[in-house]
Amino acid sequence: xxxxxxxxxxxxxxxxxxxxxxxxxxxxxxxxxxxxxxxxxxxxxxxxxxxxxxxxxxxxxxxxxxxxxxxxxxxxxxxxxxxxxxxxxxxxxxxxxxxxxxxxxxxxxxxxxxxxxxxxxxxxxxxxxxxxxxxxxxxxxxxxxxxxxxxxxxxxxxxxxxxxxxxxxxxxxxxxxxxxxxxxxxxxxxxxxxxxxxxxxxxxxxxxxxxxxxxxxx
Numbered sequence: 001x002x003x004x005x006x007x008x009x010x011x012x013x014x015x016x017x018x019x020x021x022x023x024x025x026x027x028x029x030x031x032x033x034x035x036x037x038x039x040x041x042x043x044x045x046x047x048x049x050x051x052x053x054x055x056x057x058x059x060x061x062x063x064x065x066x067x068x069x070x071x072x073x074x075x076x077x078x079x080x081x082x083x084x085x086x087x088x089x090x091x092x093x094x095x096x097x098x099x100x101x102x103x104x105x106x107x108x109x110x111x112x113x114x115x116x117x118x119x120x121x122x123x124x125x126x127x128x129x130x131x132x133x134x135x136x137x138x139x140x141x142x143x144x145x146x147x148x149x150x151x152x153x154x155x156x157x158x159x160x161x162x163x164x165x166x167x168x169x170x171x172x173x174x175x176x177x178x179x180x181x182x183x184x185x186x187x188x189x190x191x192x193x194x195x196x197x198x199x200x201x202x203x204x205x206x207x208x209x210x211x212x213x214x215x216x217x218x
Contacts, residue, residue: 032053033077035052045065046068047060047063048069048096059100061080062086066086067086069082069114072118075118078097079102080098081095081118082094089109092113093113093116095143105145106125113129115161115163117165118165123143124140124142126139126164126165128161130159135159136158137150137153137154138152140194150196151196154176158178159177160177160190161174162174164214169194171192175190189203
């Protein structure tokens with residue numbers, strides 16, 4: 001079963017081109033650990049693998065029908081969040097341990113939910129929710145899947161999402177795409193507080209911004 005992605009994901013795919021593996025997000029500062037990545041098969045579906053940084057001892061973490069993508073390690077490296085349409089037509093957010101155990105779904109399958117990203121303290125997960133064909137927004141939930149809340153309320157043809165926390169957990173960087181008739185969507189870059197307030201655009205319209213991340217100060 002091929003997964004559906006909202007318009008913002010299609011815009012990013014056109015920027016990034018064809019990829020057979022997507023890198024995981026960074027964990028908290030410390031020693032380098034293993035790497036998770038997604039590998040596509042001949043049908044275009046993908047599964048998640050884990051291996052050493054030198055590609056040693058690769059182990060397949062997900063199996064079965066559907067596509068699994070977009071991994072993110074918890075700050076303590078005990079869990080891996082990812083999105084998958086393995087439960088049905090829509091993508092949902094899942095958790096699994098690095099040894100492949102304790103696999104379980106966090107979000108309900110009636111809406112598209114993807115691109116999970118951990119808070120620095122490991123207590124919350126951001127994700128993008130495609131609530132209908134025309135628009136998507138950023139949500140946050142506790143790491144057990146409870147207390148799901150809207151953080152953005154983009155209207156109409158806007159596609160908001162692909163959010164990640166600042167290293168101190170106080171702010172969030174995210175994208176917003178506006179699809180105009182006859183045009184490819186343009187992606188703007190925004191920041192906001194972790195509670196969703198003080199939303200500010202920091203990269204203006206008519207630029208194809210893709211897949212931001214927030215690094216620590218040095």
